[in-house]
Amino acid sequence: RMMDANSPLLRQFVREAADAEILWTLRDPHGRCVLVVKDEECVPVWSDHLEAEAFAVDEFAGMQAESIPVHTFVDQWAPRLASERRFVAVSPEPRSGDGGCIIEAGRLADLLRSALAALEPRAVRVERLRYSS
Secondary structure (H helix, E strand, C coil): CCCCCCCHHHHHHHHHHHHHCEEEEEEECCEECCEEECCEEEEEEECCHHHHHHCCCHHHCCCEEEEEEHHHHHHHHHHHHHHCCCEEEECCCCCCCCCCEEEEHHHHHHHHHHHHHHHHHHHHHHHHHHHCC
């Protein structure tokens, strides 16, 4: 039931979200979107706001794409979702009955953390160049 960390869809999501340092979910004035996939409550996430917006049809019509910094997801959302026993649905497709990659929040946070760490040296190098006299 849980997704393999080597799933191409999951790998692509992690790479894109880490690179942009942002991910997307859906919300309306009453709260955030929650899907039920195989009897599990899941919060859907996408690496692209257009994919998130495309999901806002049928029972999710009227929901808006909301951006979340990846660091916020890793540090705050993932622990809260884990404590609520909710999972994450990565890149579900609208109207397909496909819930995307279902993954534990903590596992997704670990993958994002690793991907962010791989990007850090690039950021440090840029900072050093910027401040050299």
